[in-house]
Amino acid sequence: QVQLVETGGGLVQAGGSLRLSCAASGHTFTRLNLGWFRQAPGKEREFAAAIRWNDGATLYAHSVKGRFTISRDNMLNTVYLEMNSLKPEDTAVYSCAAVAYFRGSYDLPTTYDYWGQGTQVTVSS
Numbered sequence: 001q002v003q004l005v006e007t008g009g010g011l012v013q014a015g016g017s018l019r020l021s022c023a024a025s026g027h028t029f030t031r032l033n034l035g036w037f038r039q040a041p042g043k044e045r046e047f048a049a050a051i052r053w054n055d056g057a058t059l060y061a062h063s064v065k066g067r068f069t070i071s072r073d074n075m076l077n078t079v080y081l082e083m084n085s086l087k088p089e090d091t092a093v094y095s096c097a098a099v100a101y102f103r104g105s106y107d108l109p110t111t112y113d114y115w116g117q118g119t120q121v122t123v124s125s
Helices: none
Strands: 003-007 010-013 018-025 033-039 046-051 058-060 068-073 078-083 092-099 119-124
Touching: 003 092, 018 033, 018 092, 018 119, 033 068, 033 078, 046 068, 046 078, 058 068, 078 092
Parallel strands: 010 119
Antiparallel strands: 003 018, 018 078, 033 046, 033 092, 046 058, 068 078, 092 119
């Protein structure tokens, strides 16, 4: 079992920045593929970013590329999502997810086995 706990959400004005953190426990962190997803009210959960454990490659949704950065600290067992130039449409509950092996596409929620509880990000206009 993997436990994931997100922190760092909050209210920010458009154009501002936030950094989300997700602390993991219960598995060898260095061998976890990690992702960030978000879900706005009335919408389906959508992929934001992912980072692979084997080569450190980062992957982004088109809507956040160039504004969001995913990174990981293997010493702290933590994955981060740095969000810059935030827009009102970025408002959502952000959740981190983990899976040992990508058996499906990295941008599908069904690919991931473990999820955090989520943290709210609200961007005001």
